[in-house]
Amino acid sequence: MSAAGETAVEVADLVVRYGSRTAVGGVSFEVPFGGVLALLGPNGAGKTSTVEVCEGYRPPSRGRVRVLGRDPWFDHELVVPHLGVMLQSGGAHPLARPGEMMSLLASFAAEPLDVGELAERLGLVPFLRTEYRRLSGGEKQRLHLAMALVGRPAVVFLDEPTAGMDVAARHTTWELVEQLRDSGVAVLLTTHLLDEAERLADQVVIMRDGQVAVAGSPAALTAAAGIERVLVRTRAGLPVEELTLSIVELAPGEYEIADLGPDGLGAVLDTVVRWCHRHDAVLTDVRTVRPSLEDVFLAVTGCDT
Numbered sequence: 001m002s003a004a005g006e007t008a009v010e011v012a013d014l015v016v017r018y019g020s021r022t023a024v025g026g027v028s029f030e031v032p033f034g035g036v037l038a039l040l041g042p043n044g045a046g047k048t049s050t051v052e053v054c055e056g057y058r059p060p061s062r063g064r065v066r067v068l069g070r071d072p073w074f075d076h077e078l079v080v081p082h083l084g085v086m087l088q089s090g091g092a093h094p095l096a097r098p099g100e101m102m103s104l105l106a107s108f109a110a111e112p113l114d115v116g117e118l119a120e121r122l123g124l125v126p127f128l129r130t131e132y133r134r135l136s137g138g139e140k141q142r143l144h145l146a147m148a149l150v151g152r153p154a155v156v157f158l159d160e161p162t163a164g165m166d167v168a169a170r171h172t173t174w175e176l177v178e179q180l181r182d183s184g185v186a187v188l189l190t191t192h193l194l195d196e197a198e199r200l201a202d203q204v205v206i207m208r209d210g211q212v213a214v215a216g217s218p219a220a221l222t223a224a225a226g227i228e229r230v231l232v233r234t235r236a237g238l239p240v241e242e243l244t245l246s247i248v249e250l251a252p253g254e255y256e257i258a259d260l261g262p263d264g265l266g267a268v269l270d271t272v273v274r275w276c277h278r279h280d281a282v283l284t285d286v287r288t289v290r291p292s293l294e295d296v297f298l299a300v301t302g303c304d305t
Ligand SMILES: Nc1ncnc2c1ncn2[C@@H]1O[C@H](COP(=O)(O)OP(=O)(O)OP(=O)(O)O)[C@@H](O)[C@H]1O
Pocket: 018, 021, 022, 023, 041, 042, 043, 044, 045, 046, 047, 048, 049, 050
């Protein structure tokens, strides 16, 4: 595997058309080894179309895509052994058993993970001999993840990896993704769960109508959105009506200023300090609250996930 930081997946000005419909209209990003990029966007934004080109399942209509330095469509046979692809559904025979499926995929890999250990990790041991069709949605999802990882891939594509998983399986999956990153694997994931993206991704690309609406680290995107509100802790029952600020006492002694107004944070803090001083109240805590990634997403896409 290449060194952390080097480019594993390169997408430059990618266009994907279905007949006259342009699903992806000029998208660019890179995923380095040891990096996690989350592709976000509302339904139909073009995420799956983008990922399918990276996986080598469809050619780009225009633009350049390189995975491990190769064209995943033309060099499919060379690239695919190094990829771990987690699909949301399909691809499994209804009568196949998880143990057989994992062992088969492991047999194709030069240096597979230990099937037993991976099954243990993902809580699949009780189901190794259960027919695929009898697995629950969350168990299938864990199996799909195991199948993507068992070949010890250099690049992993995860399509809504924790959809349908219970809380414990979701946390195990997150830990696995973090371990993949730490071991130098490049991870490209799509998700509708903004907390998942915020926790896992170094870089987030929010797509809208086939375009990149915004891109950056979760911290940079939320910081760029500014401070949303201020929380202040002081004595209970101070007269909020004295202030022209939009201030409310949420709980005894806990005040929220939801709108910083035109003069910004400095002016708000100045007003609050004077107000407390006037009433001989001690200001014990002042906190600024930034928007979450979900707030940024909603502002950028103008819709709910
Ligand atoms: N094979 C296809 N033929 C025609 N149109 C398609 C095809 N696949 C996708 N599309 C259209 O392209 C657009 C982008 O679809 P895509 O599946 O890439 O979006 P997405 O962001 O993955 O959506 P979701 O979050 O719902 O999975 C959609 O309008 C979709 O209807």
